[in-house]
Amino acid sequence: MDRHVKISILRRYENYCYQICHYLIQHEQHASQAAKEALLSIAGDAFFYTDSDETRRQKILRTSIHKSLLWQGNGLQHQTMV
Structure with missing residues (x-):
């Protein structure tokens, strides 16, 4: 499959992906x-x-x-180390 077609498909889900991540992380x-x-x-x-x-x-x-869970966990670890 052409690279541009793959990028186009991924872009259709970019906002959905970000919304989920933002809802969970709140940052x-x-x-x-x-x-x-x-x-x-x-x-x-x-x-x-x-x-x-x-x-x-x-x-x-x-x-x-x-x-998101990985980022949340890394953020919490970073906060406790500071």
Whole structure:
């Protein structure tokens, strides 16, 4: 599949991904980073591009939650170390 087509598909889910991350993290910069990591992770899933919209949304949701929890945990660790 063409790179530009893949980017176009990922962009359709960019806002959804960020909304999930921001809801969970409640910190704009960390949410942006978590969303970026989630989308980069999903970009490597070859099946994502041929999945149905519902399956894509489920993958975005799971990956966004996972990355948000990692960022939240890293943020808490950083705060306790300072």
